[in-house]
Amino acid sequence: MSYPKVALIGLGLIASSMFWAMRRAGMDSHVTGYARSQDTRDTARRIGLCDEIVDTAEDAVRGADLVVLAVPVGAMGRVAQAIGPCLKPGCSITDVGSVKAAVIEQVRPHLPEGVNFVPAHPMAGTEHSGPEAGFAQLFDNRWCLIVPDGASDEATERLEAYWQALGANTERMDVAHHDQVCAVVSHIPHLIAYTMVGVADDLSRVSDQEVIKFSAAGFRDFTRIAASDPTMWRDVFMNNKDATLEILGRFTEELFALQRCIRTGDGDTLHDYFTRTRGIRRGIVEAGQDTDAPDFGRGGKKD
Numbered sequence: 001m002s003y004p005k006v007a008l009i010g011l012g013l014i015a016s017s018m019f020w021a022m023r024r025a026g027m028d029s030h031v032t033g034y035a036r037s038q039d040t041r042d043t044a045r046r047i048g049l050c051d052e053i054v055d056t057a058e059d060a061v062r063g064a065d066l067v068v069l070a071v072p073v074g075a076m077g078r079v080a081q082a083i084g085p086c087l088k089p090g091c092s093i094t095d096v097g098s099v100k101a102a103v104i105e106q107v108r109p110h111l112p113e114g115v116n117f118v119p120a121h122p123m124a125g126t127e128h129s130g131p132e133a134g135f136a137q138l139f140d141n142r143w144c145l146i147v148p149d150g151a152s153d154e155a156t157e158r159l160e161a162y163w164q165a166l167g168a169n170t171e172r173m174d175v176a177h178h179d180q181v182c183a184v185v186s187h188i189p190h191l192i193a194y195t196m197v198g199v200a201d202d203l204s205r206v207s208d209q210e211v212i213k214f215s216a217a218g219f220r221d222f223t224r225i226a227a228s229d230p231t232m233w234r235d236v237f238m239n240n241k242d243a244t245l246e247i248l249g250r251f252t253e254e255l256f257a258l259q260r261c262i263r264t265g266d267g268d269t270l271h272d273y274f275t276r277t278r279g280i281r282r283g284i285v286e287a288g289q290d291t292d293a294p295d296f297g298r299g300g301k302k303d
């Protein structure tokens, strides 16, 4: 299922991956792209991203059957305000933002009657950004969370079919649940990675070079995540305050409990805790949800 004319607003990792995945899926939609900076538009033209790159968001969305907002969460409202009056009656508009309640609140007031707004969020990404970062396989076997929030079944099913054609599995979620789940599985883990790399950097006896030299896979994973786009992640935390603060509160309570175990020499509790969390990881791997993971079940490292 596709849309004859698609407009991509913001031409970074997610939008460019969507374009390449559409082409891989054999969709013959006419795709128009727009990004705010001239540099990004020039790069997009050079690498053949989209059928047409235009110089205003308004021109990009005229006549589009699907408009995709793929800009940082904090810019969604401004973009919606600019394009609202130019949207084709009856078209669908979606976003790919990492946060839902704030985006819906910022976008919806600018949309004319009769336009179908179906928020969505592909749970896939890398630490890279910009138009050259995209690749067709990014969404393969990843979840795309669909947050209909009142959208019609027809518009929702059409967007689900579109994401499935891009390689994703889809699941519907309500807004508050989405923001809480993402705070747990994505937002706070990023904050922890940023913090851990910051702490290592603060230790003057560990120069950048030595961090790289002595770090094994664990810390390197942190540095990869902590290399993610600062604008995107600033906007995520500024726009998912309640859920991230709640999860951060739980996290720090748990951390203090583990700190106490270390101080008091309560190794049994630590061992039980680590055994429980290892079980969670193995469950993910066995369910085939981590294609990059070593295979614990068949020859992986055991006790």
Ligand SMILES: NC(=O)c1ccc[n+]([C@@H]2O[C@H](COP(=O)([O-])OP(=O)(O)OC[C@H]3O[C@@H](n4cnc5c(N)ncnc54)[C@H](O)[C@@H]3O)[C@@H](O)[C@H]2O)c1
Binding pocket: 009, 010, 011, 012, 013, 014, 015, 034, 035, 036, 037, 040, 070, 071, 072, 073, 075, 078, 079, 096, 097, 098, 099, 121, 122, 123, 124, 125, 126, 127, 128, 129, 130, 131, 133, 229, 232
């Ligand atoms: N990177 C990820 O891992 C990931 C995963 C899922 C969802 N998301 C969400 O997708 C969205 C895009 O993320 P990305 O990783 O593609 O970012 P990106 O930094 O790669 O690209 C963002 C693009 O938006 C453009 N832009 C910024 N402000 C704009 C504005 N006001 N008007 C028009 N264009 C503007 C930038 O020039 C850039 O082309 C964000 O909302 C993010 O939360 C990101």
Ligand SMILES: O=C(O)C(=O)C[C@]1(C(=O)O)C=C[C@@H](O)C=C1
Binding pocket: 097, 098, 122, 123, 124, 125, 126, 127, 185, 186, 187, 225, 228
């Ligand atoms: O794989 C990564 O590098 C990501 O950070 C992707 C990731 C995440 O899993 O946290 C990041 C932000 C999103 O909104 C969705 C996915």
